[in-house]
Amino acid sequence: MIGRHLDRIHQTSYLLSMTSAAPAPTSPAVPTVADPAARRRAAWLAGVGIVLIAFNLRLGISSAAALLEALRDTLGFGSVTASLLPTLPTLCFAAAGLTASPLARRFGTERAVLVALVALAAGLGLRMVPATWALLTGTVVGMSGLAVGNVLLPALLRGHFPHRVSVLTGVYTTVMALGATLAAAVAVPVADGFDSPSLGLAVWAIPAVAALLVWSLVRAPHAAAGGTGAAGHVSPWAMARTRLGRLVTAYFALQALNCYALVGWLPTLLSDRGMSHGGAGAMLAITQGAGIPATFALLAFVRATGRLRPAFVLVSVSMLIGFTGLLVAPVAAPVLWAVAVGVGFCSFPLVLSVIGGSGAGAAETTALSTLAQSLGYGVAATGPFALGLMHGATGGWTVPMAALVVTAVGQLLVGLVLSGGRGAAGAAEPDAAPEPARRPGA
Template identity: 60%
Template sequence: MPATLTTPTPTPRPTRTRTGLLTAVAVLLIALNLRLGMSSAAALLDALRADLGFSPLVAALLPTLPSLCFAAAGAGTGALARRLGAERTVLAAVVALTAGLAARAVPATWALLAGTVLGMSGLALCNVLLPTLVRTHFPERVGLLTGLYTTTLALGATLASAVAVPVAGAVGSPSLGLAVWALPALVAAGVWAARTGIRTPGAAPAPTPTPGERISPWAMARTRLGALVTAYFGLQALNAYAITGWLPSLLSGHGMSEGAAGVVLAVAQAVGIPVSFAVLALAKGPAGLRWAFAGVSTAMLAGFAGLLVAPMALPLVWAVLVGLGLCSFPLVLAVIARSGSGPAQTTALSTLSQSLGYLLAALGPLAVGLLHTATGGWTAPMVLLLATAAAQLVVGIALTRGRP
C-alpha cells in the first residue's frame, strides 16, 4: 500500500475573519451602552425628583454615583481579569449593567440608587478593559477601533439624551423610562457571550495577563506618563460628568422646557460623533497630538464661559463647543491604548488613570449640585467648572510636551 502523506490543515481564514468581525461588533455594542444609563438619568433628573420626592442631597448624589463606582470598581478590574480572564470579566460586567438598569424600574429612591451602583460598577469594568481588548485583538487598528467605539459611545449618549423624556412619557413613568435602557444592554451581553464562546482553531487564547506579566498600577503612578494621564483623565471626566449631569437642569432653571434641554444635551454629545475621527487622525503625530489636546480643552473652556455669561442667548453654540471639548475622552483613551510594551502595561495604566481619575471626577457633579443648592443659582458652579477646564488645558499641554 502506498504511503499516504498528510499535511496540517491551515486555519480557515474566513473563520478568523468572522471571529474578528463578531468581536468588533460586540465591542461596539458594549460601547453603545456605556452612556445610555447615565445620559437618560441626567435628562430625567428633574422628573425623577418630582416623582420620587427625594432630597436635594440625593439629587446631587445621583450624578456623582457613576464616577464613584468607576473609581471603586475600576481599581479591582486588573485582579478580577487575572482571575476570570478579560473576556469573561467583560461578560460579567455587561450582565451587571443589565441587571442594574432593570432594577431602576422600581419607583423607589433605594431602587434608583442601588440599580445605579450595580449598573455603573459593571460599566467601570468595561471602561478599564476595552482599551486592553482593542489592543489585543486589533493591534494594528488601535486608532480605528478606538474611534469607532468612542463614536458609538457618543451616539448612545446622544440617543438617550434626546429621547429619554419622550420614552419615559410613553411608558408612563420616569422609573420605567430608565429601565427601558436595560434592553440594549441585554443584547450586548448576548452578543459578547456568543463571541466569548467561540474558539477559533489556531487562534491565541483570550487576553489574560499571567502572574508574571502583572504590573502594579501604583508603579505606573510614579512615572511622568502615569501621573499626567491620570490627571488629564480625571479632569476631563470631571468636566464631562458635571456638565452632562447638570446641563438639562441648568437650562430648565433658566426657563427652557425639559424636552428642549434634553435636546441641547443631545447636541453636545452628538458633536463628538463626526469629530472624534478627525481628532484622532490629527493626533497621530506628536505635533498633531499637542494641537488636538489643546483644541478640545480650549473648546470646553469656551463653552463653559458661554454657559456662565449668557446661557440662553446661544445654547446650541455653547452645546457645540462643549461637545468638541468632550472629544478629550477618545484622545486620552488612544494615548492609554498605545502606551506600554504590552497588554499588562496598558491594563495597569488604564486601571490607574480610570480608578483615580474617576475618583477625582466624582467631585465635579457633587460640587456642582451642592453649590447650586447653597447659592440657588448657577454662577458659582460654572465658575468652578471654568477653573477645572483651565486646569485640563494646562495638563493636556504638559502631557503632549516632548511625547514621542
C-alpha cells in the same frame, strides 16, 4: 509621540509584576484556526461585541441626567439625593474600576467583561421600580458594571485588534457618543410614553442584554496572536511611578470631572433658566452628538507626528468657550455652547488613544487604564456632587459654572505638559527604579 518613550515603563512594570508565584487563569482561548474564513468570523464577532459594549457605556448615565427633574418630582427625593445621583457613576467608576484588573487576572478579560454586562443589565433593570432605593441601588450595580467595561475595553482592542487600536478607539468612542446622544434625546419622550420616568430609565437594560448575548459567544484570541488573558499581569502602581502615568491620570481626572459635572447638571441648568425639560434634554443630546464627527476628525489629525499638542489645545479651548458661554449667557446661544462643549468632550477619546497605544502589550495597557480611570474617576466624582451643593447653597449657577471654568483651565495646562516635548520625553521615566519583588518564601 508618547509611545516612543515607553520602554522604561515596560522594565518597571515587569519588575513589579514578579509578585505572582504562578500564572493566573485566562479566558478560554480560541484554538488555532487554519481557516482564514473562521478567523475573520471570530474577528467580526469580537468587533460587533466591542461596538455593542461601547454603545451601552453611557446610555444609563445620559438617560438619568435627562430625567433627573422628572424623577425628583415623581419620587420626591431631596437636594442631597439629587446631587448624589449624577455623582454615583463616577464614584462607581473609581471604586469598581479597581476590581477590573483583578477580575481580568482571575477569569480572563473576556469573562470579566461578561460579568460586567450582567451587572449592567441587572442594575438598569432594577431602576424600573418607582422608589428612591431602587433608583440608587440599580445605579450603583449598573455603573459598577460600566466601570469594569470602561477599564477593560482598551485592553480588548489591544488584544483582539493590536494593529488597529487607533482606528477602533475612534469607532468605539464614537459609538459611545451615539449611545449617549440617543439616550439624552429620547429619554424624556420614552418616559412620557410609559408615563413613568422609572420605566423610561429601565428600558435601557434592553441594549445591555443584547450586548451580553453577543459577548457570551466571544472567546479570547489565541495566545500566539496576542491573547487578552491575564498572563503577564502588570500592577497599575508600576505606571504610577512614571511621569506618563501621573500625567495621563491627572488629565483623565480633569476631563472626567468637567464632563460628568456638566452632563449631570446641564438639563437642570437650562430648565432653571426657563427652557422646557424636552428642550434641555435636546441640548444635552447636541452636546453629546457634536463630538461624533469631531472624534473621527481629531483622531485622524493626531496620527501625524507633532499634532498631539494642537489637538489637546483645541479640545480644551473649545470646552472653555462652551463653559464661559453657559456662565455668562446660557440661553442666549445654547446650541453654540452645546457644540463647543461637545467638541471639548473629545478630550476623552484623545486621552484614551494615548492609553490604548501605550505599553508593551494588553497587560500594560490594562494597568495604565486601571490607574488613570480609577484614580481619575475618584477625583471626578467630586464634580457633580460639588456643583449640586454649590447650586443649592447659592440658588444659582454662576458659582458652579465659574468653578468649571477654573477646572477647564487646569485641564488645558495639564494637556500642554502631557503633549509637550518635555512631558512626552520624560513621561515614562520612573522616579526611582523599584527593587525586584520577592516571590513568596524567598
